[in-house]
Amino acid sequence: MTTSLQVRDVPDDVSRVLKARAARAGKSLSEYVLGELVEMARRPTLADVLDELESRPVTRLDVSAADMIRAGRDERDRTIAEALDRADRPAGAPTANGDDVP
Template identity: 50%
Template sequence: MQLHYACRAAKMQLMTALTIRDVPDDTLATLKARAARAGKSLQAYALDVLVGEASRPTLAEVAARAEAEASASLSTSDVLAAIHDARAGR
């Protein structure tokens, strides 16, 4: 039983409270209305928005990933061989 609990606890994520101050009234009203339309509390709706935002990479993150992939260790002979293969396949 103790081991089972430890395994379950290892799979759980730690949660942290987040306080956002000075939210403009119109922004708060919009979020409350969207939460109500979604059938959620403001807290649940805001959490979904934050999780969704954090799950999408920013343009800078995508660019960094592309740069890392593009700068893979290709030699000149690798590039020339790929060009040769592409031309041969025409």
């Protein structure tokens, strides 16, 4: 089921912008505005998002965010260093940790 909606007192400058956007999209003004309303209704508002977050249980971690970030960065740095080590050594040469992997 659908409902008709009428919007009154649309400022002239807003009407001009919407008509131009509809024309660029190859749509009637009504089709264009309906599409915009559908998209707007599908996006949650800030209040909706905050309500959702408040309804979730609080999770306590045993490690601080700073420690998790540091661990992630350390792992990233190790991965990069290993990749550079593999790229810099001749084929068949042992890695810095003694592995003989090509």
